[in-house]
Structure formats: C-alpha cells, structure tokens
Amino acid sequence: MSIPQxxxxxxxxxSERLRTKDIADMIGVNYVTYHGYESGKAKMSLENATKLFKHSRFRKYRDWFMFDETxxxxxxxxxxxxxxGQEQETSSPTGKQTG
Structure with missing residues (x-):
C-alpha cells in the first residue's frame, strides 16, 4: 500500500524537523508551489522532484518516495x-513454549 505523494x-x-518554507528555500522552489505539493493540490513536477532529491539532505529518501523501496x-x-515494512503488526503464535 503506497502512501500518497x-x-x-x-x-x-x-522527520527532518523542517518547516515547509525551509524545504522550499533549500531546494529553490516557490513556497506556494511547494505548499501545494504538501497539501495535495498539485503533483510535484519531475523538475522539482529532481531538485528535492539532488539535495544532500533528502537524497536518502529518493527510492522510498519514488518506488516504496529502501x-x-x-x-x-x-x-x-x-x-x-510489513503490513502485519502482530505475529501469530508458534505454539512453542519459552522460558
């Protein structure tokens, strides 16, 4: 199940403890434009996605963002x-005793 953009x-x-304006300024994108991406009003262009993931601070999230892979x-x-990761949060009992 993929998370929306x-x-x-x-x-x-x-996760980076930044404000929307901080990211917009860091990657050279207009604040209103970037805010539109985060609010779901617009899809991020390839050009601006490239700016985001070329930045050293955000490069580590590229595969997760684009392909849901790490x-x-x-x-x-x-x-x-x-x-x-795994969608299931609990595991089924094995029937083995411990302790």
Missing part, C-alpha cells in the same frame, strides 16, 4: 516517522 512529502519534512546498505531509507 503529499503525505510522503510531509513525512520527509517532519536499501539501507546504499543509504536509501524511509523517514523515521513513516510506517514502512
């Missing part, structure tokens, strides 16, 4: 606040 952008920003061995991670 606007939610992913918010998770990235929140590879920590290559530095590709999901934001700390993103629930990413």
């Amino acid at each position: 606007d939610e992913k952008l918010k998770l990235i920003r929140d 590879d920590p061995s290559t530095g590709q991670i999901a934001p700390a606040l993103a629930h990413f």
